[in-house]
Amino acid sequence: MTVKEMTTKDMIKITLNLVVIYLLGGLILAVVYARTSPIMYRNAVLEKEAALKKLMPDADKSEKLGDWSVHEKHAEYFVAKKGDTIIGYIIQSFGKGYSSYINTLIAVDKDFKVQRISILGHAETPGLGDEIDTSSFKNQFNGKDLEHLQVVKTETTENIQAISGATISSRAVTEDAVRSGVEFLMKTMRGKETIHGTEKHD
Amino acid sequence: MEQKSTTNYIELLKNGIFKENTIFKLALSLCPSIAVTNNLRNGVLMGTAVLFVQVMVNVTISLMRKLIHPRIRLPIFMLVISGWVTVTDMTMAAFAREAYKQMGLYIQLIVAFASILARAEMFASKNKVVPSMFDGIGMGLGFLFALSVISFFRELLGKGSLWGLPIIEAKPLLIMILPAGGFFAVGILMGFFNWMGIRNEKKSQ
Numbered sequence: 001m002t003v004k005e006m007t008t009k010d011m012i013k014i015t016l017n018l019v020v021i022y023l024l025g026g027l028i029l030a031v032v033y034a035r036t037s038p039i040m041y042r043n044a045v046l047e048k049e050a051a052l053k054k055l056m057p058d059a060d061k062s063e064k065l066g067d068w069s070v071h072e073k074h075a076e077y078f079v080a081k082k083g084d085t086i087i088g089y090i091i092q093s094f095g096k097g098y099s100s101y102i103n104t105l106i107a108v109d110k111d112f113k114v115q116r117i118s119i120l121g122h123a124e125t126p127g128l129g130d131e132i133d134t135s136s137f138k139n140q141f142n143g144k145d146l147e148h149l150q151v152v153k154t155e156t157t158e159n160i161q162a163i164s165g166a167t168i169s170s171r172a173v174t175e176d177a178v179r180s181g182v183e184f185l186m187k188t189m190r191g192k193e194t195i196h197g198t199e200k201h202d
Numbered sequence: 203m204e205q206k207s208t209t210n211y212i213e214l215l216k217n218g219i220f221k222e223n224t225i226f227k228l229a230l231s232l233c234p235s236i237a238v239t240n241n242l243r244n245g246v247l248m249g250t251a252v253l254f255v256q257v258m259v260n261v262t263i264s265l266m267r268k269l270i271h272p273r274i275r276l277p278i279f280m281l282v283i284s285g286w287v288t289v290t291d292m293t294m295a296a297f298a299r300e301a302y303k304q305m306g307l308y309i310q311l312i313v314a315f316a317s318i319l320a321r322a323e324m325f326a327s328k329n330k331v332v333p334s335m336f337d338g339i340g341m342g343l344g345f346l347f348a349l350s351v352i353s354f355f356r357e358l359l360g361k362g363s364l365w366g367l368p369i370i371e372a373k374p375l376l377i378m379i380l381p382a383g384g385f386f387a388v389g390i391l392m393g394f395f396n397w398m399g400i401r402n403e404k405k406s407q
Contacts, residue, residue: 006273013271021266021278025285032289036296043299123307 048105048120055090055107055116056080062090068188070094070180071101077185080107088115089185095177097124098168102132104177106141112186114141114149117178122169129169137163137170141178146186149179211336218340224317225348225388226395231315234308235352236384242365245353246346247301248308251290253342255312256321258286260338263326270327279322284313317341352387359383 052062059080067076068091075092088109095102100123107115119133131137140160141149150159151171162170222228225235231252239245262282263270270278291309294302302309312318321341326334357363360379362370377383 010271010273014274017269017271017274017278021281025281028285029288029292032292036292039296040292040299043296047299121303 051105051118051120052078052080052090055105055118056088058082059087065089066188068184070177070184071096073101077181086110089189091181091185092120093177093181093184095172095175095180097122097132097172098129098166099123099125102169102172102177104173104181106178106181108182108185111145112182112189113143113145114178114182115143117141117173119173124166124169128163128166131163131166132169132173137173141174146179146182149174149182151175210333214333214336215340215343218337218342219344219347220399222341223344223348223395224341225345225352226392227399228317229392230317230320231345232388234311235349235388236381238305238308239349239353239356239384239387240360240379241357241363242350242353244301244305245349247294247298248305249342249346249349251294251309252312252315252318252345253339255283255286255290256318256342256345257335257338258289259283259318259322260326260334261331262286263322264329264331264334267327275327276319276323279319279327280313283315283318283322287312317345348391352384352391355391356383356387 056062059082062078062080065077065079067074069075071094073094075094077089077091079086080088080090088107089112090105090107093104093106095104102122102124103120105118105120107117109115117138119138122130122132124130124132144160148159151162151167151174152159153162153167155161160170160174218224220227224230225232234248234252238248259279259282263279266278266282287310290312291306294309295306321337325337329337354364356378357365358369359375360377360383362368362372362374375383378387
């Protein structure tokens with residue numbers, strides 16, 4: 001194609017081309033978004049309910065206790081009950097990973113020992129960072145208290161072993177998301193618990 | 203005349219699936235061919251997404267080919283591609299959530315597929331709508347076929363299952379579902395298909 005001087009006609013055509021295509025594209029995307037976003041939202045809610053149930057299989061109901069924010073993101077926390085007795089808490093938390101904020105749910109028992117964690121969403125590197133969502137990584141959290149929520153690079157059963165090639169993602173889950181969630185729960189719940197405790201015991 | 207055009211369409215389909223197969227012959231878009239093919243379902247879904255985008259892009263570009271100013275044709279192609287990819291992305295996020303979680307990243311990467319831009323530039327911008335559509339279907343099917351074959355072998359050998367259902371008890375070759383296995387699978391299959399192609403050519407001579 002020979003390069004020649006642009007005439008006014010060319011310029012008008014180019015401008016029109018771009019205006020029309022942006023308008024059309026925007027219109028199509030708006031229609032599709034309007035159709036799909038409610039479904040996406042509903043799916044996310046259903047998924048969270050299922051995740052809560054899976055995290056605390058012993059509980060027969062989970063009630064929302066309140067909201068908190070971490071990394072300026074909105075998150076929620078719940079109390080898990082069996083009958084009328086509190087058997088633990090579930091908290092949503094975020095950790096700053098390698099390429100995304102990792103959205104996690106953490107279940108703790110009454111002594112604030114981690115029971116289970118689950119990863120709700122992330123956009124870490126496929127093949128490396130996304131191994132945070134494998135059961136072999138997540139199961140390491142079972143039964144760990146705050147002190148042992150530490151990432152080490154060697155083989156360990158006491159602490160959390162980092163995924164090789166994905167230390168940042170491992171740390172983000174362990175030392176950022178889970179830790180801040182448990183710390184928050186301890187701070188808020190310990191206060192309340194004593195009040196509850198005195199009410200109930202006496 | 204009618205007869206001739208139908209054979210042409212079949213030729214276009216064959217061209218995409220065998221002669222100019224995106225992965226096995228042109229060796230384009232290899233990133234997803236390794237990244238999402240460690241199970242059959244993801245391979246098939248990714249292939250279907252690419253098939254859809256390729257056909258829609260070819261049809262759109264072909265419809266607009268006389269209106270596009272040649273100087274800005276590439277930006278316009280990119281806009282059309284990214285528009286259709288976003289549509290696919292949002293639809294998958296809504297209706298295939300589980301799979302989307304694993305391959306959402308790669309769906310967005312379809313924007314940068316050389317094969318889709320190449321077909322828009324080389325074929326759709328110079329041909330009428332119907333042939334462009336068939337070219338898109340052919341290229342898309344070729345990609346879908348390649349991903350399905352790769353992921354079939356990788357899941358079967360690496361996990362001993364197909365489409366998530368266990369087929370054999372053992373995991374014969376665990377490496378096949380790891381990234382390294384992707385290179386092996388693509389390389390061996392690429393070699394096999396080229397060998398078949400050469401043999402067929404010799405036979406027909």
